Amino acid sequence: MSVVRWVVMGVSGCGKSTVGQALATRLQVAFVEGDQFHPPANVAKMSAGLPLDDDDRAGWLLALQAELRRAAEEGVGLVVSCSSLKRRYRDLLRAGDPALRFAHLDGPRELIAARMQARHDHYMPPSLLDSQFRDLEPLQADEAGVTLSITVAPEQLVARILGDE
Template structure:
């Protein structure tokens, strides 16, 4: 049984849910959609086109860290879809599992903006993309994970993640 825990990260519209669900399926582990854990106040704020700040994200990240910690305690694999935009957010998640790995889905602003425009039924408006890109801190050399180009097909991205047996980038 696979016991690696992954965070599929990136800005809204980069494909976290699609790639994360496919990765979880390939690993035969649970997928946790981080967006489902936002409190109503965060959803309302984003729906109104107001970017979340560090204080807004703190308790949400603690809840997600609890999901990771629970899987770690049971020695179970897990895939979490979470923006994890800043190093300090990833550090907060890593406190729950020092072996946590990250798959950063990265791509051109134009591609992501187009995906956001085409998306229906999501509370995150395309107008917040630039604030997310501004906050985004790419994975650093000492962070376990891989950075991937979202111009590739989701199945290809999953293959790259599965092939990455690295302890650091």
């Protein structure tokens, strides 16, 4: 199997971290939690219930691009969790690794909102979910990747990402 780098994408609360960690474990590669690359100003803005704009996201995306580029140059696999809401954000990440693949975790707003309400250890308030859906540009036909429904278990999502199911 060739070495592949994946970004697990979608709105906040869709399960990017859970599925990303499981995918990385299955592939026996490193996992990068994209949220950890947000600068303190971004975290503060989101914690205050204010959505990020393109300028806020620029440095964050470039930091993740550097991680992907490093993995590609070293010829190692990597899984990154990153909302990647807009096509231009994905294009920026792909500039670090043209072979990059995306797994878009998609689901009903009500399910995602319920998940966000249930978690207490994250700075992203449920009030920002609508702004995430507003910014979301789903994967396009010419983008390498898959779109998957989050109505199934994370293990099934990983199997589908890898083509096992």
